[in-house]
C-alpha cells in the first residue's frame with residue numbers, strides 16, 4: 001500500500017512536472033536549431049570558433065546528438081527516467097508531433113541557410129580560405145559525426161558547387177598574390193602615323209566675341225530714362241550735314257543761323273528720315289536759350305509736305321501765349337515758301353473767330369448720310385441734330401455735289417496753341433480732330449505736365465485714339481470694319497522738351513510715349529554727377545556756360561530797394577545806357593501793337609486768313625480759356641510778335657527784374673523811378689494786372705531799345721526770348737531751383753554772355769546755399785560757381801534820405817489810388 005502510494009505520488013509528480021519538461025525539451029530543440037542557423041552576422045563570429053575551439057565543437061556535437069536522439073526516440077539514461085513517467089501513448093504522439101515540427105523547421109532552416117550561403121558566397125569562401133580547409137557551413141547537418149569510422153557522409157556531395165567556387169577563389173587569390181610584386185613591363189614604342197587631312201581640314205573659326213561685363217544697375221527708372229543719349233553742350237555741326245534740304249538751308253543762312261547748336265545737332269538727325277532716325281518718341285532736356293525750338297521745327301517742316309487740302313498734321317503745345325508766338329514765328333520762318341498753313345490758337349481771341357480761321361467746309365462723298373437726311377431723322381439720330389447745320393445745309397444745297405455732304409475740316413497744317421484753348425477746340429469746334437496728326441510737340445513739358453490746364457493730357461490722348469475707330473474714317477472706315485480689316489494708322493511722332501525736364505515716369509507715361517529716347521544736352525560734369533538711382537526730384541539742370549551768377553547779400557532785406565539801385569548804378573552801370581542817345585520814339589501804343597500784328601500777318605505762310613495772330617489786337621477775350629494759370633500767364637506775357645521787331649542801335653544794357661508778385665513789381669518800378677528819375681521813362685512792367693496790350697507794348701519797347709529795365713513776375717520766366725537782355729536780377733529769391741533756372745535763363749541765350757544777380761537776405765541764405773548755389777551734389781550744374789558780392793553800405797547812406805522820401809511819396813500815390 002505504501003509502495004502503491006509512493007508509486008502513485010511519483011506518477012502524480014511526473015504528471016505535474018511533464019509540461020515543464022516538454023517545454024524545456026522543445027526549447028532545447030529550438031535552441032539547437034537557432035544555434036545551427038547561420039545568420040550573416042553570427043556566421044563570421046561563430047565560424048572561426050567551430051574550427052578553433054574543439055571543446056565547443058564537442059559540446060555542439062553532443063547537443064546535436066541529444067537532439068537527434070530525442071527526435072529518433074533514442075534512449076538515454078536521463079531521458080529514459082523522465083520518459084518512464086509519461087504514458088507511452090501520449091509520449092509517442094508528442095514525440096511524433098515534435099518530430100514533425102522539428103523536421104519542418106530543419107527544412108526551413110536548410111533552405112534559408114542555402115540561400116544565405118549562396119548570397120554570401122564570397123564572404124564564406126573567404127573565411128574558408130582563411131582557415132585553410134573547406135568548412136561546412138551547415139555544421140551539424142552536413143558534417144554528420146562520423147561515429148567510429150570518421151568517413152565523410154554522402155551528403156557532402158551536395159556542396160560540390162560551393163567547393164568548386166572555393167577552389168576557383170583560391171586560384172584567383174594565389175594568382176593575385178603572384179601578380180603583386182610583378183616588375184613594370186617595359187613600354188612598347190608607339191609609332192604615330194601621320195594624319196593626312198584629305199580635304200577634311202578644320203574650317204577657320206571666328207574668334208570668340210569679347211565677354212561684356214555687365215554691371216548691375218540699381219536705378220528705379222526705366223532703361224530709356226536711366227541711360228539717356230548725352231551730347232556735350234559745346235557740340236556744333238553744319239546744318240547741311242544734318243540732312244536739311246537746300247531751300248531750308250538758304251533760309252537759315254539768310255537769318256544768320258550759321259551752324260547748328262548742340263541740341264539741334266543731336267535731335268534733327270533722330271527726327272529726320274535717314275540712317276540715324278529714331279523710330280520712336282523723343283524727350284529732350286537742354287539748357288535755356290540752347291535752340292530747342294529750331295530742333296523740332298526744322299524736322300517737322302521738312303517732314304510735312306504741303307497739300308492742296310490741309311489737314312491738321314503738326315501740333316505744338318506750349319504753356320503761354322508768348323511762347324505760342326515765338327514758336328509760330330520760328331515755324332513761319334522755316335516754312336516760308338513751303339505753302340504749309342500755320343496758325344495759332346490762344347485764349348485771348350473769341351473761339352468763334354478762331355473756328356472760322358481754323359476750319360473750312362469740305363464736300364465729302366457720303367451717300368448713306370445723304371439718304372438719311374432725305375428720309376428724315378429717326379430714333380437716336382436726333383441726338384446729333386443741329387439747327388445751324390440744317391440751315392447751312394439748306395443754304396448750300398445747290399452747290400453740293402450729288403451723294404456728297406458738307407463737312408467741316410481743319411484748314412491748317414500746323415497749329416501752335418496753349419493747352420486750354422486746344423481743349424476748347426477739341427470739345428466745341430465741329431470737325432476739329434487730331435486723327436490726321438503726324439507730329440505732336442510739347443514744349444516746356446514739365447510745366448504742362450505739372451499743371452492740369454483743363455485735364456488737357458487726357459483730352460488730347462483720347463482725341464488721338466479716335467484714329468483707331470472705324471467710324472472716324474467715314475464710309476471707308478465702315479467698309480474696312482465690315483471686311484474685318486484693321487485701320488492702319490501711324491501714331492504721331494511725339495517730341496517732349498524742357499530745360500528742366502521731368503523724370504517723373506508717371507507724368508511721362510500719361511503721354512503714351514512709344515519706344516521713347518531721352519536726349520540730354522549737358523556738360524561732362526552733369527554726366528558724372530547724375531545719380532543713376534535718382535528719381536524725378538533729383539534730375540539735374542544745366543545752366544548756359546556763358547551765364548555768370550552773382551549772389552548779393554542784403555542784410556535783413558529791409559533796404560532791398562537801395563541795394564537794387566546801388567547794384568544797377570554801380571555794378572550793372574545802367575546810367576551809361578541811360579545817357580546813350582535814344583532811338584526814335586515809337587508812335588502811339590495802339591499803333592505800335594497793330595503794326596506788330598500786321599507785321600506778323602505778313603510773315604505768315606501763303607494764306608493770311610490762317611494767321612489767327614491778326615485778331616490778337618481785336619480782342620483780349622479769354623472767355624473760354626478758363627484755366628486760370630494759363631489765362632493769367634497769357635495776360636502777362638502777351639507781347640505780340642515782338643520777335644519780328646528788329647533790335648535797333650548798338651548793344652545796350654537791358655535788365656529784367658523778377659519780383660514775387662505783381663503788386664511788388666509795380667511798386668518797385670515806381671520806387672525806382674522816384675529814387676532815380678532818369679530811370680522813370682526807361683522802366684516797364686510785365687505783371688498780372690497789365691492788359692495784354694500793355695505787356696505787348698513793354699516788350700516791343702525793350703526790343704526797340706526804348707526801355708532799359710523791366711520789372712516782372714514769374715510769368716515772364718519761361719519762354720521769353722529777348723536777345724538784348726544782358727542782366728537778370730532776382731529781387732525776390734525764386735521759390736524753387738526750377739524757377740531759378742528759367743528766370744536766369746532769360747539771359748545768356750544762344751551763346752551770348754549774360755549775368756544773373758540774386759539779392760539774398762540773411763534768412764534766405766541757407767535755403768539759397770542748399771537749393772541754388774550748392775556745387776557738390778547740387779541739382780544745378782554750372783560752368784563756374786556763384787560769385788558772392790558785398791555791396792558797400794556806406795554808398796547806401798547817401799541814398800537813405802532819398803529812400804525815406806520816396807517811400808512817403810509812394811504811400812501817398814497808393815492812398816490816392
Ligand SMILES: Nc1ncnc2c1ncn2[C@@H]1O[C@H](COP(=O)(O)OP(=O)(O)OP(=O)(O)O)[C@@H](O)[C@H]1O
Pocket residue numbers: 256257258259260261264286287288289290291292293294498499718719720721723745749750
Ligand atoms: N543755330 C542757331 N544759331 C544762332 N542762333 C540760334 C540758333 N538756334 C537758335 N538760335 C537762337 O537762340 C535763341 C534761343 O532759342 P530758343 O528760344 O529755341 O531756345 P530754347 O532752348 O527754347 O530756350 P527756352 O528753354 O528758354 O525756351 C533764339 O533767339 C534763336 O533764334
